[in-house]
Amino acid sequence: MFFIVAQAARRAKRGTYDGTDWGKSSYEVLQAIEKIGVRVEITGIDHVKNHNRPAIIVGNHMSMMETLLLPAIIQPFMDVTFVIKESLLNYPVFKHVMHTRDPVAVGRTNPRQDLKVVMTEGKERLGRGVSVIVFPQTTRSQTFDPKQMSSIGVKLARKAGVSVIPLALKTDGWRNGSMVKD
Numbered sequence: 001m002f003f004i005v006a007q008a009a010r011r012a013k014r015g016t017y018d019g020t021d022w023g024k025s026s027y028e029v030l031q032a033i034e035k036i037g038v039r040v041e042i043t044g045i046d047h048v049k050n051h052n053r054p055a056i057i058v059g060n061h062m063s064m065m066e067t068l069l070l071p072a073i074i075q076p077f078m079d080v081t082f083v084i085k086e087s088l089l090n091y092p093v094f095k096h097v098m099h100t101r102d103p104v105a106v107g108r109t110n111p112r113q114d115l116k117v118v119m120t121e122g123k124e125r126l127g128r129g130v131s132v133i134v135f136p137q138t139t140r141s142q143t144f145d146p147k148q149m150s151s152i153g154v155k156l157a158r159k160a161g162v163s164v165i166p167l168a169l170k171t172d173g174w175r176n177g178s179m180v181k182d
Contacts, residue, residue, distance in 0.1 A: 001033070005093055007025070008096075017096075022075055022097070055163050057134070060168065067082065082135075104132065105117070136153050
């Protein structure tokens with residue numbers, strides 16, 4: 001899997017990595033984890049496939065695996081980016097790919113400023129036709145707790161006049177912090 005990400009990072013550094021490439025390398029990661037026995041089941045893809053305009057995709061966040069796998073599932077049907085914590089733009093290898101995807105980056109030290117960034121930059125991405133994936137939990141968690149979900153995705157959707165596509169994830173094949181601590 002590291003080889004796949006490293007290869008994507010090399011292309012990103014050269015400026016030859018686009019949304020199609022992102023979807024393909026993400027799909028290669030998906031295939032790699034299936035080969036080692038991680039079961040991947042996708043249901044309800046028609047909610048993305050048949051959506052013909054940008055949207056906010058809101059899901060719970062269990063591990064870094066979502067960031068690696070969701071482009072394989074969503075990017076073939078709509079351009080997409082993430083709301084991410086700003087520090088991910090400085091991670092070796094990952095940073096090159098993340099920069100090419102033009103994410104909405106938040107610092108996570110000032111909630112008021114983060115809300116402003118998400119509302120402004122998220123609306124701008126949506127206006128360009130790019131859907132935005134939001135994980136509105138305070139932190140990644142191995143269990144789903146609706147009380148930890150903020151309303152930021154719904155607020156952004158309302159402000160931008162787009163719909164929300166809910167996403168339920170169970171990506172426990174890669175424990176939180178087991179390979180990369182972020």
